[in-house]
Amino acid sequence: MATVAPEKQRQEISRRRAFAIIAHPDAGKTTLTEKLLLYGGAIHLAGHVKAKKDRRSTRSDWMSLEQERGISISTAALQFEYQGYILNLLDTPGHEDFSEDTYRTLMAVDSAIMLLDAAKGVEPQTIKLFRICRERNIPIFTFINKMDMPALEPFALIDNVESVLGISAVPLCWPMGSGRDFKGFYDLTDNQIHRFERVTGGAFKAPEKTTGLDDPELSDLMGEDLYRVFREGVDIAASVLPPFDINKFRHGEMTPVFFGSAITNFGVEHLLKKFLDLAPAPGPIPLESGETIHPEDADFTAFVFKLQANMNKAHRDRVAFVRITSGRFERGMSVQVPRLGKEVKLSSPVAFFGQERSTIDEAWPGDIIGLINPGIYRIGDVLCTGKAPDFHPLPRFAPDMFARLVLTDTGKSKQFRKGVTELSEEGVIQIFNVTDQTPIVGAVGQLQFEVFRYRMEDEYGAPVRLENLPYECSRWIRQEDVSKLTRFDKIVQDERGNPVVLFESQYRLKTFSDANPDVELRVHPP
Ligand code: G4P
16 A cells, blocks of 8 residues: 555644534525535535435334435435545534434534524424533534524524533524514624525525624614514624633534524525634544544554445445544555455445445544445444554444344244344444343334345345334443332343343332432443
């Protein structure tokens, strides 16, 4: 492999941003994504518009649609370029599609944009996704969308973010009205007014005029009353709210807040520019050993955060999505996969463009590549050229839905075992009491069950029935605590034999925890 000039490597790293948009369904994630892509020459645009429409109309039978498969993978990572930056936007599916994949995808980003609907503020899915980002302390931007519709008061929205999510929220711009009266915003960082003219006909970019706060037209434009409220808001925002602190932001303790309207494309470019100013480029990654990987290291390192099987039925292949963490990737290079103790040649790295695949020749830390492989990789696998880094393991999460797994064709028990083992290794579901005739499967989203059932039959020829169980949450416990459980508590074993308690409700979990303060209840397996 050719050696890379360190300067070139530093340049490539500094212009990369890997991020996700986290949002409750309908907040406008698809719309914002589309608008962001319009600014960049979407290098690997992935048919996002179509994906959304199709998903809606074919929810129930999406698994059977090959085309849909293509779309669901293609949205895993989009790459686009803007003003010399390479942005890697990773998809986090909406509510119905929620799965452990979503969690793991957030392990592969360096920052996130939290999108809120201005009329609704923080919603349940926002909270779930936010918490995962918070666990990693990654920087989070807040974009309050749909300001062109009737909205909550800006202070109420800021308060909502702070009180529900427990993060300090600092507006970097202040909206001029909302709904029909939405006229633009004031950028508190450079004291410029961005006036917005609504256009009909879905124009790419709303005409925008920048002026100062002393622009005499503002009061006429907004009407005296609204103008007064706006000015008061600006004064309070500028004087009472804490100043934006980049260090707190970088540690995930403070979120800068922006207001806009993705559908009219107002405020999107402003958000993108601020994002590039503030979002971190790929940085050092601490390892279990206490050592650190630096993206500038000469050795190539990467990890697999998502697997998608049978993308293309004709080929029956699997795609491993890999986040590069250091060094330089080059097509055809050979890397070690320490878990297998063997060397693998990366000859077919791809990026997805709708149904099309395109080959990648080179990639850098912060990039996501798809590796086609005949079942070599597992989630969490490390790829490296030098010493094997011991990344913190990708977390598994305590499932919150459970079902008893019944093989409906008893002649297929061999296929059944194989399917259960492989799909749980792949992270499609979690399996408990695996040696039982009817094991229990657990997931964090219904979609995982659907995918699992479909694949058991389609790929392994083992038709299964999933009988829902009445448990809503689970926690790992220590072996020595098992004796403290009563006969009313449901205890199962994960695939490695660790004990897991299943609870019928969050309330039951709480009463159990209150009654047994010395029992450690873990969200992640030991
Ligand atoms: P999602 O991916 O987060 O689920 O949301 P999506 O972008 O699909 O947006 C959900 C709905 O909200 C869509 O309307 C979309 O047009 C609308 N929307 C998104 N951003 C804005 C905005 O800034 N202002 C307003 N007023 N609406 C916005 P829909 O009627 O459900 O779908 P469609 O027929 O418009 O596609």
